[in-house]
Amino acid sequence: MSAMTAPILETRRLTVRFGGLVALDGVDVAVGPGETLGVIGPNGSGKTTFFNALTGLYTPAAGEIVFGGRRVTGLEAHAIARLGIARTFQASRLCLALSVFDNILIGMHARRTTGLADSVVRRWRFRREMGAALERAAHLLALFSRELPGRGFEPVGQLPQIDRRRVEICRALAAGPTLLLLDEPSAGMNPEETAELMRDLQIVRAEMPGLSVIIIEHDMFVIEGVSGRVVAFNYGRKIAEGSFAAVAAHEEVRQAYLGTERARA
Ligand SMILES: Nc1ncnc2c1ncn2[C@@H]1O[C@H](COP(=O)(O)OP(=O)(O)OP(=O)(O)O)[C@@H](O)[C@H]1O
Numbered sequence: 684m685s686a687m688t689a690p691i692l693e694t695r696r697l698t699v700r701f702g703g704l705v706a707l708d709g710v711d712v713a714v715g716p717g718e719t720l721g722v723i724g725p726n727g728s729g730k731t732t733f734f735n736a737l738t739g740l741y742t743p744a745a746g747e748i749v750f751g752g753r754r755v756t757g758l759e760a761h762a763i764a765r766l767g768i769a770r771t772f773q774a775s776r777l778c779l780a781l782s783v784f785d786n787i788l789i790g791m792h793a794r795r796t797t798g799l800a801d802s803v804v805r806r807w808r809f810r811r812e813m814g815a816a817l818e819r820a821a822h823l824l825a826l827f828s829r830e831l832p833g834r835g836f837e838p839v840g841q842l843p844q845i846d847r848r849r850v851e852i853c854r855a856l857a858a859g860p861t862l863l864l865l866d867e868p869s870a871g872m873n874p875e876e877t878a879e880l881m882r883d884l885q886i887v888r889a890e891m892p893g894l895s896v897i898i899i900e901h902d903m904f905v906i907e908g909v910s911g912r913v914v915a916f917n918y919g920r921k922i923a924e925g926s927f928a929a930v931a932a933h934e935e936v937r938q939a940y941l942g943t944e945r946a947r948a
């Protein structure tokens with residue numbers, strides 16, 4: 684992030700505790716407009732906790748979250764979503780029995796202007812909004828694949844893994860966020876699917892140049908390929924920050940990963 688631009692997101696000494704466990708320990712992270720920040724760290728280092736704090740699922744024990752120049756610490760999840768932070772989850776939260784379009788429309792709910800009562804009373808307005816929503820969903824799907832919009836009425840459960848991940852990303856994008864959080868999008872993918880995912884992320888970058896992205900990944904190839912800057916966590920602390928090359932070569936980062944390798948062996 685250039686020193687001249689104001690960050691879209693900034694955390695200051697962000698801390699999350701679960702009983703005696705400090706899952707996030709005084710973390711300072713800033714993301715600029717249009718920037719893609721990679722987050723790495725061994726299992727249990729606090730990466731998902733960081734996202735859960737940013738999206739209002741966990742209430743920080745201490746510290747601050749400033750988004751779009753506004754203090755959002757302690758706001759509820761729906762309020763934060765409405766302000767423009769969207770995410771995908773480490774374990775898919777798609778409703779497999781519902782159609783592709785239904786799954787994406789769930790994501791648009793965060794930004795919809797008509798309430799439920801409104802929709803019943805003024806059906807025409809509801810129908811017009813639904814038409815626009817379907818069009819937007821189809822447009823988002825078309826960014827990733829020519830075939831996907833045509834499968835919009837099929838249950839998500841019938842799609843291959845890579846397309847399901849695309850639907851999840853479209854659902855997050857459907858809310859029109861300014862900050863997109865991706866929690867291990869390549870999880871469960873083979874190398875070909877991972878390469879496609881990286882291409883998809885490059886498309887998002889090109890289509891939405893103002894969008895800021897934070898991506899958690901275990902796949903270093905993905906992190907290196909998509910992030911401009913990387914932060915590394917260990918035991919809830921930020922232990923390194925900088926270019927991928929600098930962070931990957933950082934002594935404490937190498938030790939952190941060595942430690943987990945040894946623990947597994
Ligand atoms: N809701 C919770 N209640 C209690 N402990 C939690 C909760 N959520 C996370 N933790 C703990 O906080 C620590 C950080 O967990 P977190 O899920 O953030 O790790 P992570 O870096 O995302 O790991 P992974 O790479 O395995 O996804 C872990 O010790 C975890 O057990």
Ligand SMILES: [Mg+2]
Nearest residue numbers: 730731732773
């Ligand atoms: Mg996690």
